[in-house]
Amino acid sequence: MGMLEGRVAICAGSGRGVGAEVAKAMAAAGASVLVNDPGAGGGGEGFDKSPAEETVEAIRKAGGKAIANYGSVAKFDDCLKMVEEARREFGGLHIVFDAAGILRDKMFHNMFPEDWQAVLDVHLTGHFNIARAAITLFREQNYGRIVMVSSTSGLLGNVGQANYAAAKLGIVALARVVAMENAGKGVTVNVICPSADTRMTRSVPVPKDPAAAALREERLRRSRADAIAPLCVFLASEKASNVTGQVFHQRAAELSIYGHMRPLRMVHRQGGWSPETIAEVAMPSLASAFTPIDRGAIHAGLPLD
Numbered sequence: 264m265g266m267l268e269g270r271v272a273i274c275a276g277s278g279r280g281v282g283a284e285v286a287k288a289m290a291a292a293g294a295s296v297l298v299n300d301p302g303a304g305g306g307g308e309g310f311d312k313s314p315a316e317e318t319v320e321a322i323r324k325a326g327g328k329a330i331a332n333y334g335s336v337a338k339f340d341d342c343l344k345m346v347e348e349a350r351r352e353f354g355g356l357h358i359v360f361d362a363a364g365i366l367r368d369k370m371f372h373n374m375f376p377e378d379w380q381a382v383l384d385v386h387l388t389g390h391f392n393i394a395r396a397a398i399t400l401f402r403e404q405n406y407g408r409i410v411m412v413s414s415t416s417g418l419l420g421n422v423g424q425a426n427y428a429a430a431k432l433g434i435v436a437l438a439r440v441v442a443m444e445n446a447g448k449g450v451t452v453n454v455i456c457p458s459a460d461t462r463m464t465r466s467v468p469v470p471k472d473p474a475a476a477a478l479r480e481e482r483l484r485r486s487r488a489d490a491i492a493p494l495c496v497f498l499a500s501e502k503a504s505n506v507t508g509q510v511f512h513q514r515a516a517e518l519s520i521y522g523h524m525r526p527l528r529m530v531h532r533q534g535g536w537s538p539e540t541i542a543e544v545a546m547p548s549l550a551s552a553f554t555p556i557d558r559g560a561i562h563a564g565l566p567l568d
Contacts, residue, residue, distance in 0.1 A: 285492045390412075
């Protein structure tokens with residue numbers, strides 16, 4: 264008997280990459296899966312039913328239960344329809360997983376408002392939409408599992424991805440608040456930050472430094488998209504009832520947990536601060552705790568996800 268036997272899941276953005284592997288793993292663990300993917304291009308353009316249909320076919324060939332849905336997580340009405348369809352076709356809903364994503368990478372000084380908005384609409388608003396569409400049902404039935412997808416680009420930053428990084432860090436804040444608000448309702452909300460060899464990852468420019476490029480390629484080669492699926496199945500299960508509000512990163516067999524923002528150092532001055540005393544006393548005292556802005560210094564060689 265699988266860990267998700269009898270459960271129903273919506274897996275958004277599951278036509279390709281990590282999303283497809285998670286959908287297949289959840290089905291193999293016993294869940295009935297609504298496979299959502301509008302089949303858009305990497306920048307959000309176009310429409311293609313085949314990615315969702317291919318994932319559904321793979322699940323059915325393996326003996327699982329799945330149906331295809333082609334809505335967009337960027338549209339709240341489409342998310343409501345996903346919930347309705349899952350309940351109508353499979354008799355309920357217990358799990359929401361959202362890997363839907365696009366990239367419109369540009370340096371900030373070259374980024375247009377439409378590049379910013381399109382990425383936030385899919386990633387951050389998309390996570391709001393699909394979680395909000397399901398949360399009332401989850402609260403009523405005193406059970407639900409929400410697995411959100413962030414990125415180390417949000418946690419650590421990455422050049423050329425101001426829109427993507429802002430959206431992905433916003434997802435972490437969203438998950439934490441939803442987890443807090445539903446802790447007594449049998450609903451868990453967790454975040455995964457996967458590093459994997461996917462179409463999205465491959466679209467990011469290769470580093471100019473040959474050594475960095477080689478390291479990135481090696482890490483990608485070892486980072487299969489299906490490596491993240493077991494973690495998602497666990498977080499979607501009853502066994503994860505005591506795991507909520509957490510942020511996990513996984514690359515191949517490496518599984519880590521990220522800490523929450525907290526003060527690193529504090530200085531106090533009787534009577535308060537002036538600009539001059541901040542310059543002379545506060546900043547020198549706090550400087551040893553400054554966070555480096557060189558991504559490599561924070562997490563050397565980590566490929567984008």
